[in-house]
Amino acid sequence: MNALLGIIFHALGGGASGSWYMPYNWVKKWRWEVYWITGGLFSWFIMPLIAVLLTIPGWQGILEATPGGVIRNTYIMGLLWGVGGLTYGLAIRYLGMSLGNSVLLGITSIVGSLGLPILRNIPGIAELIPDGLSFTDLFSTTGGRIVLLGILILLVGIILSGTAGIRKDQDLGKNKEGVNSEFKLSKGLMIAIVSGILSAFFSFGIDAGKEMSSIARSLAVEQHYPFVTQAGTGFKYLFENNIIFFVILWGGLTTNLIWTTALIFKNKTGGDFIDKKTPLLSNYLFCALAGTTWFLQFFFYGMGETKIGNGASSWTLHMATIILTANLWGFYRKEWKGVSKKTYNMILMGIGAILLSVIIIGVAKWLYPELNALG
Secondary structure, three states: OHHHHHHHHHHHHHHHHHHOOHHHHHOOOOOHHHHHHHHHHHHHHHHHHHHHHHHOOOHHHHHHHOOHHHHHHHHHHHHHHHHHHHHHHHHHHHHOHHHHHHHHHHHHHHHHHHHHHHHOOOOOOHHHOOOOOOHHHHHOOHHHHHHHHHHHHHHHHHHHHHHHHHHHHHHHOOOOOHHHOOOOHHHHHHHHHHHHHHHOHHHHHHHHOHHHHHHHHHHHHHOOOOOEEEEOOEEEEOOOOHHHHHHHHHHHHHHHHHHHHHHHHHHOOHHHHHOOOOOHHHHHHHHHHHHHHHHHHHHHHHHHHHHHOOHHHHHHHHHHHHHHHHHHHHHHOOOOOOOOHHHHHHHHHHHHHHHHHHHHHHHHHHHOHHHHHHO
16 A cells, blocks of 8 residues: 555656646746746745645754754755756756756756765765765676666667757757747757756755654654654654755755846846736746645655655656656647657657666666665
């Protein structure tokens, strides 16, 4: 039953992650920085606050009891991830949901799988990060070699997707209409690389803040909160990760608020918030929907991980669902309309390779639990 619930929660989280940007497409006559920060307030402040108020007993006391270094490091990971989240929106704007998510998720997967192992091979840095497998360890084990095979297939998928993007640019030429009107390949790919690398810091932030979720779990057990379950010799609380998300997202809010405020002053777009010539009510509702849907990806991910109890299975289910959902939306929006059959088949092969790599890496971590020390 726990496994089934875990699959359902991850499917909901992945579906939310692959869908949250869609409501922004229905916002009319607002500039990017205005609708981004409006939705962002729901993503990084309102919904996380509601979540901790409803699900974390004594959340303020947990923050007070947590060592300052843990909160600081978690917040810093959030700041860095915030840059990734900020540039994510720009990458999707210029590349579209299909190509943008394929490239972004591919790069994030590589950094998430190999980032810490590579750092563990660097003298002076290895002592500053959690213990685990190093990059050289991957070559000496069967599981590690399977992971490297998955990474290789992932790189092939990214290259195929990027090549499809280049061919799309050539196929469309100056005839970019509808959803393709803002398509800018070179700018979008550069932004996607930055975003893909920094987006992996959310995962690092979760690792940095595990002490907070541990305290939340203990309090939930002591106070006989519902949704506490026995897991082996210990306990799991369904919502224990919400306190970590709360701190990470404060970092994301800080980064995005500074950048969008600067853009609003620079472009003098603050009037959009009250411009009656725009559909104000629907714009605010769609931004709220986008921001809320964005937060739900992590809300359900945290619930799924407590049920399955396996980081590799959680990661695989989550990433696979995101890839499928985002690309279904991309095809629904006809982002590849007007391209040649060869270009269309190439993006399908790229998506398929990325999805296959996620499954291979996830299966490797399931068969060889020691690989969960990758990050």
